[in-house]
Amino acid sequence: MSPALSDLPLAVTMGDPAGIGPDVTLAAWARRRDCALAPSFVIADPALFEARAALLGIAARVTRIARPEDAAAVFDDALPVLPLRAQLPPVAPGKPSVAHAAAVIESIEEAVTLVLSGRAAAVVTAPIAKFVLMQTGFAHAGHTEFLAELAVRHGHRPRPPIMLMASPRLIAVPVTVHIPLKEVVAALTQDVIIGTARTTAEGLTRFFGIARPRLAICGLNPHAGENGALGHEETDIIAPAIEHLKADGIDATGPHPADTLFHDAARETYDAVLAMYHDQALIPFKTLAFDDGVNVTLGLPFIRTSPDHGTAFALAGTGKANPTSFIEALRLARRMAASAAETGAVRAS
Template sequence: MLTNNLLPIAVSIGEPAGVGADVLLLACKKAHQGVIDPLPFFIVVADPEHLRERAKLLSINIPIIEVSLHEVSSHKAKNDYSVKVIPLGYSFEALPGKPNFSDNVGVIESIDKCITLAWEREVCGIVTLPINKKTLYDFGFCYSGHTEYLAHLARKWTEENKKLQAVMMLVNSKLRTVPVTIHLPLQLIIHHLNTQLIVEICTITTQSLITQFGISSPRLAISGLNPHAGENGLMGKEDRMIISPAVEALKLKGIKAFGPFPSDTMFHEEARRNYDVAICMYHDQAMIPVKTLAFHQTVNVTLGLPFIRTSPDHGTAFDLAGTGKANPLSFISALHMVASMKAQEDRVDKVDQI
């Protein structure tokens, strides 16, 4: 295992027909040119020839170097801005913007290898580039997203993680949001939403904000589900019967939770000063405000896992793949987020050991 100060971040390449390779290469180019601060040390699990072809298409002259894990630390010392690649056992066939069904083998292999590296503490965390869920579903992938798949693998590996609950948090410099329910149709949300789930999600979020984000006493603003947070039952009883009891239960646990609040009044600048994270009841309630405020800098963070995972908060953007027009800022932010979270975890560990 590499020493702690040399642990890289592992990057899963995602859908090869999308902008994953683009944002990675463009980020390295910007760092090499000095346009942005140096990137945290990372390796990518990918098909190196696919990256070379994409770099050529984008006119990015950065070396693509194949490495094994034990070679990574020597490459870091050179600070040569090359892309270090742990090769897949599969060669991608997709062209930019044109997914190839058989490439799903390599997509899943890249995710699995990154997770294994994180599980074995060979890397300090992982960044997952966007996947194409439609082709993965057709391939037999039965998880609604990265978050659910990562949680499944973590539960699978050890008995102590059997009840693990993964939590999605969207983060940028202006706002943090957490959806209690994630990839569900609106008509199913009421059937999945319950007081215990809200309490569990909020408890995990609070602990992560303390240990990974350095917020000593997090404040949680809990949104309502219905318009006007139900308006005392006139517009739905869920806010009064499910969400309010969760808020009271959280207060009994010593967590600073407030609400439920009407979601249409939670996200203006003055309101955001009063909390550290907004807990939302469903996907778009969390996604819309955070992406509106800072779309290109927003990072998807998975809390509750036994390793750090972040992701750019955008999709495959097939129409931009290979054009050089993809914006790498969310990927850059995702890399820095892993490094920041790891550094905070290390500080907490040192304090606990004193």
Template structure:
């Protein structure tokens, strides 16, 4: 079995701790083999600091599966990390980026079946000259470098009871009506429908499309966007054979009976998707990036600098991200 690869994220955050804890829970949580692209000394030092008995095994990706049962496999990067839990350091930026670069190279060249990313923080990277809005945009850039084809990443929050996708993401709520377009809704829904079928193994996926305004605009009484922007997208999708329906009032989309009628909720803005996803399963929800030529999942939380190095971070979301990455890779027919 080709293992998964984890990029180590920001070493000043909880990424190293939850990686160590995920490996320790490998038997009871049935975690599939993975290796980490990082500085081995960082994981050794963090394990010692936290009193975690985790042997670190420097190895190449092809050796990781055989070694996973007895040690945490680490495929080294060239950079060394400054080990300052809770205190982000711009000196770590080159290593953070190198770990991502090499993990993507691994998955694009079939040395790894899928990529799981530990959290990074934007500001230390920006301060070091990082020129991308965030982690996902950088992954799309790397994907295009490798494949030669442009990639449009789509965020999905996937939990045991809900898959939710925001069309617009990290923009102020006041900007959403001006930014939202029919073409964007179409592009997102097409990617979601494709990946639900090809990677999640769902035949004929059903997409419930939320309205933007209260009561989905209530026939124009509470806004025109639902009728003028969202409804035409749904009509086009249905003509293409995609089972999309709506626009639906968002306040009635997320109870149990409603969720049983669809495979993914397409939401118009960030909180419309993330609030129900996190309310239903905060510790088990996984951030999945659709639309890339490789599988990428990540925990649905950030670096948590405030608790880094204290031994209290929970690995639940990372464990869920690892499990889902393996499932998606198997569904997509990754090399065995």
């Protein structure tokens, strides 16, 4: 009998080895008991973590494991590391190198393979530097798009992936993500809003245990268009999409003026907010949850979380990197796996 999803270890990717990924991974492991962390393992070069632990003064024993199934027996006493096949060239904290790209990509690919083969519960990604990977021909804007491609490689047909930012104070989803602001209007269609809202609502039920999620949907223009005086996207695109969602049984409201949607009382009225563009969601989210926010990808046939920060090369190896967001990414991945195990529906996304 196969183990339940919630009983499997989490697969943690290496991230950019010159960034703070190794730092926060080690710091999280050092707090494993205080934070009640479930077993996980890192797909990386063990020597990288041994060297970084010594540099940071973290008393962490790094143990090579041959397979994910060994992680649980090791995790309480040592950080389990599943070695990469690719050789990792020397790493200087704070100094990214194209020479590290192959190992970074292999770590992500292996994590997805292990999760989709039922040997790990979820993928938790450490931050990568897209500009480094792109110098080697990496064709994706970020983790999210690459993970969707990997799902296709494994024979799945994922929905367009959705970036959900989660914290105890706010769940926010940008409908359009990493595109120039001047391209948002052309990219904003009823179908895109409807698809994002459906994936969000289903994800909140499957992975967050919210039986009937309440979605608040932002307008695009100031004051949600002011009845057409400041723009027609609300009346022509957003409002019809909301009516369609209501007809489908989704509890969606709006279009709401974004400038009145994020204060304390307003946040009590919804479970998640859908913003029309990246900064409309990320500015309030990071204002409220800069240290403990978690980036979740919905629409994939597996669970993926990550901290909501980047590589922070200037902090790598200094001991100043805050591991809270990474710890919360690990904890949320475990909770999502437990919720998915109850519904048996993780691969329906």
